[in-house]
Amino acid sequence: MNRIDRTGEFWERVNAALDERRDPYADPRVAGELAQRPELLEPLAELLHSLEALERRPEIVVQARARRPMARLAAAAVVLATAGAVGVLVMRRERAPQFTFELSRGTVLSLQAEFVRFDGLSWHSKSVDMLEGWRGSRSVLPVPQTESQFPSVAVLATQSIQLGVH
């Protein structure tokens, strides 16, 4: 890459600033471009140095040289902040793939679920309407052993209704 490539919008804005006796570092577009392309800092500094040597615009060059350390610091800070933000975004993307959902691709009209757990003696059942919230909960509770040969006579117990007795 030509280190003194003075074409393109960046250099046009730099030249325009110099022509108008403004500080190129104060141009937000120039600063933004520098933040994205820090490699431009060096040729810009060389340009301003050569202008100083030629003493074409001594006041501007002096002003530029005087402000250069601060401007470079600001540009570096912008670069670091941008890089940091990009890094955070990249890390977040790696940790959590973000997917977008679109209603026009489809709709869930209904979604019901039932969960049953049977432990051999009693069972617990829970019905859920996932689109409307909890629909109900039922369970069977074992009772103490009766005269039956097995401790397995169960009473169906619910909050409001009795489903049956075995």
Add this chain to the structure above:
Amino acid sequence: MLAALILSFVSVFPSQESVNRTDPALKLNLYEIRDLAERVGPDFPSRKIGAARPVGPKGSVEHAVPVLSDIPVLSSMFTKPETGAEGSDPAARLAAGARVIESAISRLILPKVKDSQHFVRCTNAQTLLVNGSPAQLEWVDSFLQHLRGYDKLVEVHAHFVRVPNERLKELGIEGTSVFPKPEDVPTLLEALKATPKVEFLSAPRVMALPLQRASISVLDQVRYIGDWRVETVEPGAQEVLVPSIEELETGLALDVRAVPLPGEKFALTLEAQDARLARPLVSLTQKLKTKQGEVPVTLALPEVDIQRVQTELLLQDGSTAVLVVDPSSSKDRLVILVTVRSVAAK
């Protein structure tokens, strides 16, 4: 024929005349859908995965323990109690097929049916009666035309995944939603595989004809002693101990029915059941009273976890729905990815 239909219609819907006086914008259209009713195919009972049943003559054993078949479950979205004997009777099968189409139109018609003045009914002669607005009738025309011209198969692919709740947000799953881009699904699956404590339960894939119900199940059958009884038999009027053997099916069953809609969409009805048996089975030793005294017997107490999910989806061809089900009994969530796409029939 037409007179008979109108007579039957008037007897079934005696208020039709006044209905149309109330809203002259409504119009009654009749559609012959016998050909489509035939394509629905036979219905069959839904499997009750996780339900135990006695092996041997029915009713030969009086259970002393509650069995899994006693557990009331969600009624199937496919098989209704009054439609049990449709498998062998062609007329009943046709009527059931017509009801499937009637139900689909009632649920999906656009604009939506808002009051009783609009109705969709099917006669026993597989004639569909639709009393609706011009827009609704136009939708029905388009729907039936699309069904008749549809010559592809429908593939339904489901992934059942158990995901810790705290991982859902990290994975970008906010809740039950629909994926816009099919190419994102492999990315999500890879992310799920790479996430700790995520358990892939199953990933059944079903290929179905449009309108037809398709079912797939992968089952383990386990037989165990669920009970004992004492019987007195000859010779010698001796007492014998008779075990009651029960059979339990565990595994996964998936039932789907896809109805193609105009605009490359599908209305999908899906039922999934997953039952898991804890191994080894817990055994219980009890004493059985006989004339000779108490005799120790051992029976098994199966511990089963059953999850049943029923859903109705409206999906664009190639889209994936992400269903997040919260059992609320654990910190895990059941995530079901359902993808539906049309496949050219070879």
